[in-house]
Amino acid sequence: MTEKKATLALNDQRSVELDFNAGSFGPAALDIRPFLGEDLYTYDPGFVNTAGCESAITYIDARNSVLLHRGFPVDQLAEHCSFPEVCYILLHGQAPSREEYDRFTESITRHTLIHEQMTRMLSGFRRDSHPMALMCAVVGALAAFYHDVLDVDNAGDRELAALRLLAKMPTVAAMCYKYSIEQPSAYPRNSLSYTGNFLHMLFAIPAEKYEVDPILERAMNRILILHADHGQCPSTTTVRTAGSSGANPFACIAAGLASMWGPLHGGANEACMRMLEEISTVDRIPAFVNRAKDRHDSFRLMGFGNSIYHHFDPRAAILRKTCHEVLSALGMEDNLLQVAMELEHIAMTDAFFLENKLYPSADFYTALILKAMGLPSSMFTVITAVGRTTGWIAHWNEMHSRPLKACRPRQVYTGEERRDFVSRL
Structure with missing residues (x-):
């Protein structure tokens, strides 16, 4: 209006x-x-x-630290929903009935397997490849296996593409991780929940039976929900831009993955862990905190403050609670976790942090939870990308539910004026 x-x-x-x-x-x-x-x-x-668009999916009030998905506060969704339930809400706009939820999750379950040729394709990459590089390649390659989904104007085709992506992203993510650590991939287990199956594929080995820890399952469920969408962030804008040309949906999601990889976006949690590794021990914290307070020093504490919210990230409170649940269950022997907890204490009590609103962010707590689970920092962005896939799909589907218009931003040209060419050879 x-x-x-x-x-x-x-x-x-x-x-x-x-x-x-x-x-x-x-x-x-x-x-x-x-x-x-x-x-x-x-x-x-x-x-x-x-x-750049109109959207009915996610609302962010940066001034008052509000994040709504289809009108539902994100903290309520994280506390009371399973991740597939949030996927349904983002895709369809309303909470599902029991019948709708069962049909939706059953459809996802039946699409979790990856073609065996995809596994063989991985053997062409170096073993020490970054998992995000592998993810970009494999998800892009899915376009070659599912080229039948070409009519983006057909709602049924878009629904099938959405189900395939939601189902296969955890499988692809786990497969890339297992390849990078030289372990065999684990097949999906349809008897497990979405997040339970993801944990199984990440950590199971053929020689032992893997039992899903309910505390870790709840933590992973919240991580995926709290990263499901964040409005017109760089990766979502990338997906929309790629999709505006009518491109294959798997290619659009691969473009989103590439955009998310950067440290100013989804890669912030990995950068946070690298910072903790640089600090390394609790006794070195004061020196780094002093550097962070020095405006003439280029060093910055990663994982504190947020470029979007004026005060605190509304996702961080639930992730903080989840982080402490996980650390209480798994223990705090790791030096880097001890460094992180001391930094959290400083951020909550030090006048400089409070005055500058440098609260621990969602990236900070996500990094700690995944570190405690035993995942390397190279997997942190991969995990958040699995959660963000549902937001990317929702935005891709939304833009195709209206007349498609190619995204074509303008520029301010600062080059040479027209001139005649004279050879300098």
Whole structure:
């Protein structure tokens, strides 16, 4: 809906009348589409103050630290839902009935296997390859195995693509991990829950029976839910941009994986663990904290503060609770976990951290939980990508439920003016 209008006066005495496009709630956006007829466009590096789409999936109130999925507070979903239930909510907009949930989870279960040729394809990569590199390659290669899903305008085809991706991402993630540590892959077990099966594929070995720890299963369930979607972040925008061309959905998700890998996005939890490794022992913490307080020092404490929220990350409170549950169950012998807990204490009590709102973030607690589970830091972004897949699919499906428009941002050209070519050879 539209509300009041704004008039933009230009230097050449022209004026352009613009509408305000208001969502269901939250700030209204100035509709700049009339600029197209005036040979004008806006300059917003990183699109940090530009709405590139309308979406009914996730709402973020950065000022008040609110995160809603289809209107449901994320903390309620993390406390009361299974991850497939949240997947259903993100994809369909409403909580499922028992019949809908059973049918949805049954469909996912029947698509968890990966073609054996995919396993053989992995043998072409180095054993020390980063698992995210393997994930990008394997998920992109799925387009070659499921090229039948080509009609993105067909709701049934999009539903099938969504089920395949949700089902196969944990299998692919575990397969990439097992390859990187030179262990045989574990086949999915359809008798387990979504998160229980994921843990089984990550940690089971053929020589021993693996029993899923309910505390770790609950922790993994919350990690996946709390990373399921985060609005128009870099990876989701990448998926939407790739999808705007009508590209294969597996290729779009592979593009999202590549975008998520960076330390300014999903790779932040891995960067957080590398920072803990650099600090290494509790007695070295004061020196690093002092460096973090020095504005002339390039060192920054990773995992503290958030570039989105003005105060605290609403996901961090539940992950903090989950982190302490896991550490209580598994123990705190690891030096890096002791470093992390001391840093958490400092962040909660030190005036510098409190005044600058440098609270421990979702990335900080996610890193600690996965470290306590026994996973290497190279797997942290992979785990969060498994959770984020449902958000990517929901956004990809949403954009295809409307007339498709190719994403084509403008640029401010700063190169040479027109000139005639003269050979310099």
